[in-house]
Amino acid sequence: MSPVRQLYSAWRIKRFKTEKLTLTAPSCHCHSAPRVSQPHERKGSANNKETKRQKKERPSCRPVLDLFDQQYNQELEDLWASARSVLLEPQTWQYGVMLNRFAAVTDVIQCLQSQGFSRFLPQTEVPTLLGDATSPVSNSKHLTGKDSPSSPPCISKCPPDDSHSHCVSASHALSQDLQSEPSLGWPRSSLQCYIHPHPLRFPSQAHRPGQLKQYYLLNSASLLPVLALQVRDGEKVLDLCSAPGGKALAIMQCATPELLCCNEPDPNRRDRLAKTLESFLPRSLHSKVIVSAQDGQCFGQSEAATYDKVLVDAPCSNDRSWLYSCSSQQGEQRLKERARLPALQAQLLSSALSAVRPGGLVVYSTCTLSNSENYAVVEAVLNDCPEAEPEDLWEQIAVPLSQYFAFSHAHPGHAQTSNKPSLQPHKGGVSSYRHRLGILVVPQPGKTWGPMFLSLIRKRA
């Protein structure tokens, strides 16, 4: 057994107490946000009170906003004003619902569709696992819990007043969308994610002992790095910065790898990761998914050229969350630490490039708009790593999915600074060369997903 397997495989056998497993926030910490009112929540419910209290208590953090204004006005130019308005209005944020292919989800799909949600990814027939001890059971029972209505969410009808017309018109608009499904640059995936054009939020699902959760709430832009990784059945995959586990779950929705190693050095966050995996994956897959606790910066040394695919979803400024820092002091402290992030991110990306086998793929992603944590990190690492070659995500992801996400072009000041042969424009010229460094999802009115930066890098065979 490898050191990683020995280190932290306890999640497979650990049984967690119910109360500890009740997750009520949007599950991806990376995009955690103040709770906003859910049209399907009943008036006067505990959730509504909680939402109002949180909104009142958590205004945006002035020092963080001031710095973003200064930096992003320069880096994003006109796009910043509209991105800023979205980030400052949590009530406009959209939420994605990623279905769990290991649970029976027919009733959830019906609920989603009746509320005007629709799939945004073309998909294959969804393979599920049978004969598992924790195989899904009657679904109507899954949807009860602290943060869920006692009956399936669809029972609580479309929102009242004008929101109701959103439901009707949205269903119509999105069913039209489905007729022209985007054509990604690779085969269809079994990943199923439902989105709504308006900020309707599906209730999160509480833990039920012995039952798998049916869905996971997330910012749909979080799925793009996973799609870019193109994981196939039987591959060895490393999720270098894994907690709380949203992208690890998404990987397991796309394929059945021979091994998925989920690495997370922070013990509290690692616990949360383990619980997430336990809540969504059947026991028959537990031998394929392990949790490790290394500093990701050293991973490449200890497991060189081991993995077919590596995801580096790096610790970053996390613009959405930082804007709602608990206090000015916390915001200022975060901004001080911000200067150290690019060096850490570059170390993590270099480590990932060591851990991937020749010919394998690495995806680097963040949830910040900041150039210094995005294009600049990728460019610096590529300059030091002649065997790494960036791949164009613009044609593969940005173009086909532009009806759902707003993508910004690379910052003009970047991608033209290096003379390294591996970074010279080729094929499509300068424009495609910029896109090969990465693509950036910028929240915009009506397309509030992001921020999310992603870069795809192949290690030469």
Ligand SMILES: C[S@@+](CC[C@H](N)C(=O)[O-])C[C@H]1O[C@@H](n2cnc3c(N)ncnc32)[C@H](O)[C@@H]1O
């Ligand atoms: C953006 S979050 C990852 C989110 C996760 N991929 C998901 O989709 O749920 C970044 C994670 O990196 C972890 N991290 C921080 N320093 C790290 C390091 N040196 N090595 C590996 N992970 C680290 C953080 O604790 C945090 O959980």
